[in-house]
Amino acid sequence: MALVAVIAVAVGLYLFQPWRIFTSSTVIEDVPAVATPAPASQGPSLTPSTPAAPVALPRELAAGPLISHEHASSGTVRILELPDGSRILRFEGLDTSDGPDLRVWLSNAPVVEGFAGWYVFDDGAYLDLGALKANKGDQNYEIPAGTVLSDYGSVSIWCARFAVSFAAAELNP
DSSP states (O other): OHHHHHHHHHHHHHHHOGGGGGOOOEEEOOOOOEEOOOOOOOSOOSSSSOOOOOEEOOEEEEEEEOEESSSOOEEEEEEEEOTTSOEEEEEEEEEOOOOTTEEEEEESSOOOOSGGGTTOTTSSOEEEEEEOSOSEEEEEEEEOTTOOGGGOOEEEEEETTTTEEEEEEEOBO
8 A cells, every 4th residue: 555655655646746846947149140240352352351241130931929828927939031041939028937848839729828728729829949948038949940920829828748738929010
């Protein structure tokens, strides 16, 4: 009987990871910048040093504020196109709870506030961009080349362990 209780406790600890209520991590990533090539020299330089190449800025394609679902959350989600044509999903000012197996999903599900919105993101099409790097901060997630962004109108911080959304954002152009 004691062995059964020990196994039950071990399984419960593995599944629920209750210590995550007390853990937190922060990642601060800059927006990737791409230097544009310097123009070819037309003749002798009048300055002794070569000026730095100008930095091209990313273009915002869509954005939206995070709303809380299973856990209180805040921050902004942005989809950025970098000067080289690659795209990233970026969280800015993210603040949510830590949890087991948190993923970043692009989804075609509507963002619904309250309990009704907690479980909709795995009902349709979604694209898993990877594990959430930290539950706080500014973070970048690469969007695979060839992804048709118009197929996805929302983002979810998805807890794969319990199939529930911690937070979500509607992406508005």
